[in-house]
Amino acid sequence: MGMTDAWVIPLLPAAAFVVLLLFGPYLPRRGDWLAIIAIAAAFVLVFPVIADFTDALAEHGAEFAGASNSVEWMTVPDNLELRLGVHVDAITIVMLVVVTFVSLMVQVYSLGYMRGDARYGWFYAVLSLFAASMLALVLADNFLLLYFTWELVGLCSYLLIGHYSHLRSAAEAAKKAFITTRLGDVGLLIGIILLWNDTGTFNIQEVIAAAEAGAVRTEVLTASVVLIFLGAMGKSAQFPFHVWLPDAMEGPTPVSALIHAATMVVAGVYLVARTLPLFELVAGGPELVLAIGLFTTFLSATMGLVMTDIKRVIAYSTINSLGLMFVALGIGAPAAAMLYLFTHAFFKAMLFLCAGSVIHATERQDVSQLGGLWSKMPVTGATFAIGALSMAGLPFLAGFFAKDEILAALTQNRAVFALTLLTLPLTAMYIVRVFILTFLGEPKDAEAHAHAHESPPSMTVPLVLLGVLTLVSGFVVFDQVGRALGFPGGIGEVIFLHEPEVLDFDVWVALGSSLLVALGIAGAWYAWLVRKEIPVIAAHVLRPAHNLLVNKYYLDDFYQAIIDGVVLRTAGILAWFDRSVVNDTGVNGPAETAGLMAYLLKFQQTGKLPNYALAIVVGVVALALVAFSIKA
Amino acid sequence: MEAVTQQIPLEHFLVLSALLFSIGVYGVLTRRNAVLILMSVELMLNAASINMVAFAAYTAPQAFTGIIFAVFIITVAAAEVGLALAIILRIFRNRGTANVDEVDELKW
Amino acid sequence: MTVAQVVFYFIAALAVGGALGVVLMRSTVYAALFLILALLAVAGVYILLASEFLALVQVLIYGGAVTVLLLFALMLTRTGDLPETMVGAQWPLAAVASAFLAGLLIATNATTDWPGDAAGEITAVPFELVGETLFRQWAVPFEIASLVLLVALVGAIILARQEEGE
Numbered sequence: 001m002g003m004t005d006a007w008v009i010p011l012l013p014a015a016a017f018v019v020l021l022l023f024g025p026y027l028p029r030r031g032d033w034l035a036i037i038a039i040a041a042a043f044v045l046v047f048p049v050i051a052d053f054t055d056a057l058a059e060h061g062a063e064f065a066g067a068s069n070s071v072e073w074m075t076v077p078d079n080l081e082l083r084l085g086v087h088v089d090a091i092t093i094v095m096l097v098v099v100t101f102v103s104l105m106v107q108v109y110s111l112g113y114m115r116g117d118a119r120y121g122w123f124y125a126v127l128s129l130f131a132a133s134m135l136a137l138v139l140a141d142n143f144l145l146l147y148f149t150w151e152l153v154g155l156c157s158y159l160l161i162g163h164y165s166h167l168r169s170a171a172e173a174a175k176k177a178f179i180t181t182r183l184g185d186v187g188l189l190i191g192i193i194l195l196w197n198d199t200g201t202f203n204i205q206e207v208i209a210a211a212e213a214g215a216v217r218t219e220v221l222t223a224s225v226v227l228i229f230l231g232a233m234g235k236s237a238q239f240p241f242h243v244w245l246p247d248a249m250e251g252p253t254p255v256s257a258l259i260h261a262a263t264m265v266v267a268g269v270y271l272v273a274r275t276l277p278l279f280e281l282v283a284g285g286p287e288l289v290l291a292i293g294l295f296t297t298f299l300s301a302t303m304g305l306v307m308t309d310i311k312r313v314i315a316y317s318t319i320n321s322l323g324l325m326f327v328a329l330g331i332g333a334p335a336a337a338m339l340y341l342f343t344h345a346f347f348k349a350m351l352f353l354c355a356g357s358v359i360h361a362t363e364r365q366d367v368s369q370l371g372g373l374w375s376k377m378p379v380t381g382a383t384f385a386i387g388a389l390s391m392a393g394l395p396f397l398a399g400f401f402a403k404d405e406i407l408a409a410l411t412q413n414r415a416v417f418a419l420t421l422l423t424l425p426l427t428a429m430y431i432v433r434v435f436i437l438t439f440l441g442e443p444k445d446a447e448a449h450a451h452a453h454e455s456p457p458s459m460t461v462p463l464v465l466l467g468v469l470t471l472v473s474g475f476v477v478f479d480q481v482g483r484a485l486g487f488p489g490g491i492g493e494v495i496f497l498h499e500p501e502v503l504d505f506d507v508w509v510a511l512g513s514s515l516l517v518a519l520g521i522a523g524a525w526y527a528w529l530v531r532k533e534i535p536v537i538a539a540h541v542l543r544p545a546h547n548l549l550v551n552k553y554y555l556d557d558f559y560q561a562i563i564d565g566v567v568l569r570t571a572g573i574l575a576w577f578d579r580s581v582v583n584d585t586g587v588n589g590p591a592e593t594a595g596l597m598a599y600l601l602k603f604q605q606t607g608k609l610p611n612y613a614l615a616i617v618v619g620v621v622a623l624a625l626v627a628f629s630i631k632a
Numbered sequence: 633m634e635a636v637t638q639q640i641p642l643e644h645f646l647v648l649s650a651l652l653f654s655i656g657v658y659g660v661l662t663r664r665n666a667v668l669i670l671m672s673v674e675l676m677l678n679a680a681s682i683n684m685v686a687f688a689a690y691t692a693p694q695a696f697t698g699i700i701f702a703v704f705i706i707t708v709a710a711a712e713v714g715l716a717l718a719i720i721l722r723i724f725r726n727r728g729t730a731n732v733d734e735v736d737e738l739k740w
Numbered sequence: 741m742t743v744a745q746v747v748f749y750f751i752a753a754l755a756v757g758g759a760l761g762v763v764l765m766r767s768t769v770y771a772a773l774f775l776i777l778a779l780l781a782v783a784g785v786y787i788l789l790a791s792e793f794l795a796l797v798q799v800l801i802y803g804g805a806v807t808v809l810l811l812f813a814l815m816l817t818r819t820g821d822l823p824e825t826m827v828g829a830q831w832p833l834a835a836v837a838s839a840f841l842a843g844l845l846i847a848t849n850a851t852t853d854w855p856g857d858a859a860g861e862i863t864a865v866p867f868e869l870v871g872e873t874l875f876r877q878w879a880v881p882f883e884i885a886s887l888v889l890l891v892a893l894v895g896a897i898i899l900a901r902q903e904e905g906e
Contacts (some may be wrong), residue, residue: 639744639745640744643850644748645785645789646846647846648755650842650849651756651759651842651846652755652759652778652782653842653845654838654841655756655759655762655838656763657834657837657841658763658834659763661831661833661834661837661838662763662830662835663763665768665817667768667813667814667817668768668771670810671772671810672762674802675762675775678779678782678802681794681798682782682785682786685786685789685791685794686789690854691854696869696870699793700870700878702786702791702794703797703874704881706797706798706801706802707889708885709802709806710801710805710889710892711889711892712892713809713810714893715892715896715899717810717812717813717896718895718896718897718899718900719899720813720817721813721816721817721899722899722900724816730817
């Protein structure tokens with residue numbers, strides 16, 4: 001099975017979705033085994049594709065850009081041609097591995113976590129649909145197919161966030177997620193259409209080639225790039241669209257792990273990486289990406305310091321990481337961004353799954369009610385520690401290598417480099433804080449602590465697997481490892497724009513970042529474990545800042561105010577217009593006028609003979625007058 | 633046939649006919665008693681007859697179509713009066729009144 | 741002013757006066773009597789128009805049968821002894837309409853150039869020729885007219901007949 005046959009990969013979970021949709025309730029165990037088999041098969045099928053890709057690399061060397069395969073879908077002669085197809089290159093390979101593996105882990109994990117849930121079968125069905133859509137998204141070779149699958153993953157996200165359909169908050173969160181990303185999606189669609197208008201094609205590679213050849217007008221290119229980035233911002237929860245991701249934690253934890261950590265939210269990163277040549281052609285394009293990413297990183301890091309819900313802290317850390325990925329893309333280092341995406345998928349998914357394990361065991365989510373769980377849940381605790389430290393950037397864990405690559409790429413730009421360095425201790429601090437408050441110290445809620453137990457193997461095995469990956473996946477950065485995996489020039493050769501990107505290991509950067517990370521970890525240790533009164537005093541002393549952070553910079557309130565003041569008010573006016581003008585006057589008006597006329601005219605029927613006779617005579621006289629005057 | 637010199641212009645007869653007709657119309661529209669309405673209708677018919685005969689006499693005396701027509705008018709008028717009065721008697725028996733203003737069931 | 745003209749104006753005045761009496765009289769019987777006057781005046785007009793036969797028929801049918809019939813009907817449909825008191829509520833409008841009608845007709849008469857007018861000459865018509873034409877050229881309408889009378893007769897009987905127990 002070669003790269004051109006990669007279209008089979010999304011079909012497997014799609015078929016599972018259809019079968020589960022139609023026959024789910026009748027299958028044993030609601031068909032969860034079917035979904036798992038489908039995704040496992042998809043994961044297995046990725047490897048032949050990779051092998052074919054490395055063969056092609058060896059054959060063509062650095063010039064190899066990727067393989068495509070497409071079929072015609074619909075044609076309007078001389079106007080529009082829609083195709084369905086796949087395009088496999090280095091970026092695709094990374095995404096395929098990530099999506100299939102994390103989906104598989106999450107589906108296995110859900111065997112334990114979602115056991116006994118009322119809508120268990122539907123959960124697995126939508127998970128399969130999501131896997132199919134996401135895989136199709138990363139394989140898509142044209143913008144239109146990308147957009148369809150983009151919307152599909154959004155739909156799956158909506159369905160899964162609102163899985164606990166009896167909860168009002170879940171429904172609201174699902175709605176918020178969908179509508180916020182929708183705003184970005186509209187931009188994406190307009191951008192796609194603008195590009196098609198000037199180039200005549202939807203195929204991504206052809207559009208890039210046309211743009212580089214100058215076939216697209218400058219203002220159109222600028223507009224479409226900005227709009228495409230809007231779509232990426234929406235899906236990847238960048239400022240100002242980041243508000244939906246913390247609320248999306250209303251969904252079950254496996255959903256958060258899969259969709260809102262590893263796969264869907266990185267669709268924006270994938271999109272920008274894919275269309276990076278277009279961004280480079282626009283003046284200020286990469287700078288925009290960089291600025292938004294950097295700002296979002298800081299924003300979310302500061303908010304993560306005060307949140308008390310485990311899942312929300314990890315959600316903010318996801319926003320943090322996504323911002324970093326966009327920073328990497330903005331500085332022109334897509335390889336570093338994809339590396340971070342790759343490693344981040346593993347440790348972030350693992351963090352979420354650990355949180356889910358805690359929630360499953362204690363039925364609590366708030367850290368103010370947790371604590372001292374290390375003794376009760378060692379496996380979960382250990383993997384959470386690994387994930388947290390990797391997130392912080394402790395040397396030799398996956399996160400460390402990925403962050404260092406980004407930092408190494410940033411060294412040319414002093415200001416951005418300094419700012420990014422600043423985020424390191426912040427990140428370390430808040431993630432270690434969560435670990436400390438959850439697993440160490442005295443239990444704050446005795447009942448929760450008593451009830452806590454380690455999770456079943458269906459949940460802990462994925463955790464361990466992901467933990468192992470977190471430990472080792474960072475080492476792919478080294479050329480030797482890359483060659484061992486089959487890439488002649490190391491992984492760096494895999495993802496490049498025009499020339500191979502060299503992934504260096506800069507010792508000074510590594511030392512500097514390690515120092516800052518250690519500082520952050522020590523600070524967290526001191527503040528939340530040793531001298532526990534420090535956070536309380538800090539919150540008291542810095543009351544305004546604390547309030548600002550706890551209220552999420554009042555952004556949610558701001559958006560709600562806009563919705564109430566502008567959107568709903570405008571809708572009210574339009575509704576009034578529809579009701580009174582269109583309905584009452586336009587539709588009911590003629591009917592009521594007819595009725596009124598009929599009412600007035602009926603009095604003519606008096607039933608009296610003389611009246612009728614008079615009418616006849618008057619009519620005759622009138623006609624005669626007319627005839628007489630005409631004759632005269 | 634001899635020509636009888638009358639020195640009455642045709643218009644005089646026609647004016648007379650018009651006047652009688654209009655007065656008959658006024659009667660039909662104004663009178664309340666059904667029988668009186670019928671009388672007014674007779675007036676109108678007679679006016680029409682005068683018209684016919686006058687035209688016959690002045691313009692086409694050889695054909696005397698107008699006179700024949702007048703005969704038929706009289707015939708039909710007689711038949712109509714008979715029938716109309718039968719109907720009025722019927723109504724009178726049903727309702728106790730011959731007042732057309734009080735026979736107004738077919739109203740709104 | 742010739743004799744004929746004087747006679748004509750006199751007879752015309754009688755006719756119009758009778759007509760006015762029919763429509764304006766408050767008593768129904770007086771109205772009927774004025775009708776007789778009007779109809780007889782019309783007969784006189786026929787004589788002026790040199791169709792004596794028609795005048796005869798007019799007097800016989802109208803003056804004899806129709807008015808008697810009308811008087812019978814008036815008698816049979818009398819409600820109390822009150823004469824007809826009211827004039828219809830629409831008499832202003834009716835007056836205006838009738839006036840307009842009269843005006844129109846007279847105006848049309850005056851402005852038209854009638855053929856064969858000459859100096860107002862009337863040709864007398866022999867009686868026999870009328871009968872001949874009536875039964876020759878106009879035989880079919882004649883038969884139909886008699887049929888009309890038959891139908892009216894039958895209809896009147898059926899309508900006015902009293903059922904058992906009515």
